[in-house]
Amino acid sequence: MSLSLTHSAFCRYIHLDELEAVRVKHPLLSATILLQGAQLIEFTPQNQENWLWLSAQAEYKKGASVRGGIPICWPWFGAAKRNPPSVLNDIKPQAQDIAHGIARTQLWQLSHLQEHVNGLELTFSLPPKDKQHTLWCGTITPKLNISMGKNHLQVALINHNTGEQDASISQALHTYLPTQDIRQTQIYGLENSLYVDALNHWLCFKQQGAVTFRAETDRIYRNALPHMRLHTPKYAMHIQSTGSNSTVIWNPWVKKSQRLSQFAHTDYQKMLCIETANVLDDHLKLAPKQTHTLMLRLTQQ
Ligand code: TA6
Secondary structure (H helix, E strand, C coil): CECCCCCCCCEEEEEEECCCEEEECCCCCCEEEECCCCCCCCCCCCCCCCCCCECCCCCCCCCCCCCEECCEEEECCCCCHHHHHHHHHHCCCCHHCCCEEEEECCECCCEEEECCCEEEEEEEECCCCHHHHHHECEEEEEEEEEECCCCEEEEEEEEEECCHHHHECCEEEEEEEEEHHHHHHHEEEEEEEEEEECCCCEEEEEEECECCCCEEEEEEEEEECCCEEEEEEEEEEEEECCCCCEEEEECCHHHHHHHCCCCCHHHHHHEEEEEEEEEEHHCCEEECEEEEEEEEEECCC
């Protein structure tokens, strides 16, 4: 099915193995978004490469998240049991072994598509589904807005509490980014931030200098600054966020790489995750009818 835009741009549905995706091509860019999870797996400005890392071993199977791009962790991040009671209370017992929530394996719908002279904007919504209610009984509904141009990618996860009571979730835009060499990759903007080290008994530490990678890294930075810079051997990227009180930095390194699905043993050398989030004590609390937006904006220098 083709969704016509102007003569210079088009948007159509394609199949990738078991999954359906929206493929957009514009004079300034191209992109691919899986309907499962509203997962952006490719954003390629004109004459450039994909800004996002996508596993060469990616599998497009129903009910399983594809490794790469920007998976949406919602309405909880990480292991359910690691979440505060106000988040855990809405997760049904049969869902408590599911990592990173249910949104990334549910079928979203393309609900809005708009072309601008400088790019494209798409909105995806997660229709209320029986399956969802068997796994989670919260009252917050999400929408995902993706805005793209020749030198920017903006992703906004918009949460609205439809209920008559306060509601809580944890969430992350789990962004996979490429690098030519993880050992020559640095993240600036987290200096002196406090972080929880998921690999060291979830104890709290203070970041000294830029973030570099010499071992498995799985850290949740608290009250992170809204602007970070990623430096890799081939490109530098500004990472700006609003509505985010947590930043997760992850690289699986050698041993975990051997246990990960859809991941070659040496892939850790060529990727990292910088995740725009609200997790642990900084999870999202919404009053009745309140709306909150978690927004990530990537631009290259
Ligand atoms: O965001 C970091 C993390 O929670 C890691 O602990 C690791 O589990 C990663 O997410 C990937 O999770 P996934 O379920 O996509 O394999």
